[in-house]
Amino acid sequence: xKSGIYQSAVLILASFVFYGWHYPLLVTLLLVSIxxxxxxxxxxxxxxxxxxxxxxxxxxxxxxxxxxxxxxGPLVGKTLFPEGSSISLYLIAIPLPIGISFFTFQGISLVIxxxxxxxxxxxxxxxxxxxxxxxxxxxxxxxFPQLIAGPIVKAHEFMPQxxxxxxxxxxxxxxxxxxxxxxxxxxxVADNLKDQTFWMAYPYFESYxxxxxLGLLFGYSMQIFAxxxxxxxxxxxxxxxxxxQFAENFLxxxxxxxxxxxxQRWHISLSSFLKEYLYIPLGGNRRGEVKTYxxxxxxxxxxxxxxxxxxxxxxxxxxxxxxxxxERYLGKYIQFRKTPLVTFLQGCLVFSLVSLGxxxxxxxxxxxxxxxxxxxxxxxxxxxxxxxxxxxxxxSAPVITYHIAYxxxxxxxxxxxxxxxxxxxxxxxxxxxxxxxxxxxxxxxQF
Numbered sequence: 372x373k374s375g376i377y378q379s380a381v382l383i384l385a386s387f388v389f390y391g392w393h394y395p396l397l398v399t400l401l402l403v404s405i406x407x408x409x410x411x412x413x414x415x416x417x418x419x420x421x422x423x424x425x426x427x428x429x430x431x432x433x434x435x436x437x438x439x440x441x442x443x444g445p446l447v448g449k450t451l452f453p454e455g456s457s458i459s460l461y462l463i464a465i466p467l468p469i470g471i472s473f474f475t476f477q478g479i480s481l482v483i484x485x486x487x488x489x490x491x492x493x494x495x496x497x498x499x500x501x502x503x504x505x506x507x508x509x510x511x512x513x514x515f516p517q518l519i520a521g522p523i524v525k526a527h528e529f530m531p532q533x534x535x536x537x538x539x540x541x542x543x544x545x546x547x548x549x550x551x552x553x554x555x556x557x558x559x560v561a562d563n564l565k566d567q568t569f570w571m572a573y574p575y576f577e578s579y580x581x582x583x584x585l586g587l588l589f590g591y592s593m594q595i596f597a598x599x600x601x602x603x604x605x606x607x608x609x610x611x612x613x614x615x616q617f618a619e620n621f622l623x624x625x626x627x628x629x630x631x632x633x634x635q636r637w638h639i640s641l642s643s644f645l646k647e648y649l650y651i652p653l654g655g656n657r658r659g660e661v662k663t664y665x666x667x668x669x670x671x672x673x674x675x676x677x678x679x680x681x682x683x684x685x686x687x688x689x690x691x692x693x694x695x696x697x698e699r700y701l702g703k704y705i706q707f708r709k710t711p712l713v714t715f716l717q718g719c720l721v722f723s724l725v726s727l728g729x730x731x732x733x734x735x736x737x738x739x740x741x742x743x744x745x746x747x748x749x750x751x752x753x754x755x756x757x758x759x760x761x762x763x764x765x766x767s768a769p770v771i772t773y774h775i776a777y778x779x780x781x782x783x784x785x786x787x788x789x790x791x792x793x794x795x796x797x798x799x800x801x802x803x804x805x806x807x808x809x810x811x812x813x814x815x816x817q818f
Contacts, residue, residue, distance in 0.1 A: 397468050400437070415427050438471060442467060442471060470520065473520060480644070516610045525644065547796070553606075557813070559808065561594050561808075563766045563807075571743070577746060580754055587759075590766075630695050675689065
């Protein structure tokens with residue numbers, strides 16, 4: 372019992388040092404968020420009836436207010452107040468604490484899960500003293516592998532795992548594979564592609580031909596997958612190293628043949644959070660076809676805004692919401708025979724439209740994203756920078772191979788895996804040491 376408490380205390384201390392290493396003041400906001408969620412979830416457990424519901428609502432609202440002030444204050448300042456006014460300047464100057472989107476969603480999960488009684492271990496009556504509940508919430512909210520950029524870990528997934536950990540229980544092979552693959556995707560694939568896709572920025576892209584612009588967009592699609600999937604794998608590996616299990620966050624998303632399937636495979640922790648805590652409470656698909664489309668659209672727009680305080684992210688969410696709605700509607704009337712060719716063409720269409728949507732991530736200024744699309748159409752098509760296209764193809768190849776190996780599902784691969792696996796991971800480790808790109812922040816750090 373005491374050993375488990377000491378383990379939690381060490382992890383909490385290490386996580387706070389990790390989070391506040393460069394900007395110690397950020398720790399203050401994390402601490403406030405932890406205390407707010409500890410207090411509200413503690414009383415939700417112990418109260419009953421209307422009082423219990425009111426405290427739960429208060430906890431959710433408090434989380435949303437913290438997120439709104441720090442993340443969307445600048446957007447409100449730019450949109451609603453005259454440029455240069457004192458209020459506008461004040462709101463624009465509000466700093467964006469790193470990881471706030473992730474640890475705020477965790478807080479909402481904690482309050483709602485305790486209200487729904489999703490976490491039986493946490494809710495075994497008042498036998499859990501307040502100080503132990505406080506310690507558990509501190510660990511849940513601050514655990515460093517997922518603190519900065521996810522995956523979004525729900526309370527009912529994490530809390531039951533808080534117990535004494537033993538080294539002999541750690542799956543070393545699983546941990547090593549996740550870490551090696553994650554660091555390879557980030558350091559070799561994403562960081563090298565970053566140096567190529569830099570030229571998508573305004574005004575550089577205006578001097579490129581249509582083929583170059585499409586190649587850069589393809590490269591960014593590969594980069595954002597490798598960057599975020601790489602981070603998620605590193606987080607999963609690090610958590611496993613300390614005896615905690617996180618669910619997979621990416622499941623070969625570019626093999627999807629529909630938008631619905633894409634969102635079952637891409638950033639799974641976010642899409643499942645939005646479904647569980649937003650789409651279903653709005654009514655899901657239980658209140659008729661029109662309200663289903665409405666709920667779907669609202670969920671995706673808010674999911675887009677979660678990514679960043681710019682209207683381009685809301686447009687990106689609306690873009691995916693519209694695609695999901697159209698796909699759902701057409702699916703009732705049009706059924707394609709599932710031949711390999713049809714499946715391949717559907718996959719190409721979904722990948723192309725998803726990649727087009729990534730423009731709003733790379734170019735958050737909406738006008739620049741539209742200008743990029745216009746440039747693809749009106750610029751001369753043939754490439755003027757074949758060397759750059761070759762580099763994009765080279766560093767995109769591992770991502771493509773990664774997905775092809777999954778899609779093929781050949782039996783002989785299962786037989787060869789015990790032989791090939793050590794060779795493959797040794798090669799990846801070798802590439803990390805010799806061919807890493809220039810160091811760069813994870814893309815999702817900004818969210």
